[in-house]
Amino acid sequence: MAHDYLAWFLDSAFVRTIASFAIAFVLGTLIGTERQWRQRTAGLRTNVLVAVGAAAFTDLGTRLLGPEGATRIISYVVSGIGFLGAGVILKEGTQIRGLNTAATLWCSAAVGAFAGAALWAEAIALSVFVVAGNTLLRPLVNYINRLPIDTHTTEARYRVHVVTDHRKVSAARDILDETLEKGGYPILEIETLSETETQVELAAILVPSSADPAVLDAVVAQLEKSPPVYSATWSVSTTP
Structure with missing residues (x-):
């Protein structure tokens, strides 16, 4: 049992x-x-x-x-x-x-x-x-x-940075937008990265795509010649 x-x-x-x-x-x-x-x-x-x-x-x-x-x-x-x-x-x-x-x-x-x-x-x-x-x-x-991003083949997120006087932010935005449009790179948005009493750093986020570093270098060089812009550079990161 x-x-x-x-x-x-x-x-x-x-x-x-x-x-x-x-x-x-x-x-x-x-x-x-x-x-x-x-x-x-x-x-x-x-x-x-x-x-x-x-x-x-x-x-x-x-x-x-x-x-x-x-x-x-x-x-x-x-x-x-x-x-x-x-x-x-x-x-x-x-x-x-x-x-x-x-x-x-x-x-x-x-x-x-x-x-x-x-x-x-x-x-x-x-x-x-x-x-x-x-x-x-x-x-x-x-x-x-750890591999470097291949900017020619990788779909990445590109940013073009400019530093401008805090009183000329609007003009810097217009120049940033106009210069990138002429270069063939449409802007997704422009964000403010940092801001002090005298300077503001803006970053134009480009529509995710592949880009030519030489073209972006030329765009940055052109931006640096604009009166409202103190300095300019670009960066790249992988898309989320």
């Missing part, structure tokens, strides 16, 4: 649920530890909770409505985790941070969904790929980021 009860218990849905939670917890810990080590916004606890939560909802859908219920729940998990991921994405000036963290949370939810669906081998395999993506690819990313 006791043996039969034990066999029933081990084969029960409750035990499978606990196993799903445990696997999601362990795998979420694996992914989250790497994130915590890197001091990312969403670290160990967040990734564990996302994985376990996804597993719980998927398991609940399965137990209530079978595979169809799991499918419904997973679709809601995918959309819901998008809102959570959006909360860790920050925009600082022209730089956007947190995209990798948001993607990792998305993957943690997928790991939890696999675990909740009792696809445990797949959950483990996905976790290995997620951790590998966040660790093994880092040297390659760093190498590519």
Whole structure:
């Protein structure tokens, strides 16, 4: 009798649920530890909770409505985790941070969904790929980021900077706009980078495209000859 009860218990849905939670917890810990080590916004606890939560909802859908219920729940998990991921994405000036963290949370939810669906081998395999993506690819990313920007082939964001007298900002804007239009570079916007009691630095952001450095050098040289402009230069960065 006791043996039969034990066999029933081990084969029960409750035990499978606990196993799903445990696997999601362990795998979420694996992914989250790497994130915590890197001091990312969403670290160990967040990734564990996302994985376990996804597993719980998927398991609940399965137990209530079978595979169809799991499918419904997973679709809601995918959309819901998008809102959570959006909360860790920050925009600082022209730089956007947190995209990798948001993607990792998305993957943690997928790991939890696999675990909740009792696809445990797949959950483990996905976790290995997620951790590998966040660790093994880092040297390659760093190498590519250190490469100089090829201004002839890379779609980049160009800025033309001018420093002018604080009383001649309007005239400097007009000259900046007119000179760049003649050079064939339309302006996306003109922003004020810095301002003191006597000087103002303006930056014209060009429409993202490839540009010829020689042409931009000529534009800068022409701007420096304009009376309202104290100095001029240009810079380039990758597009967000």
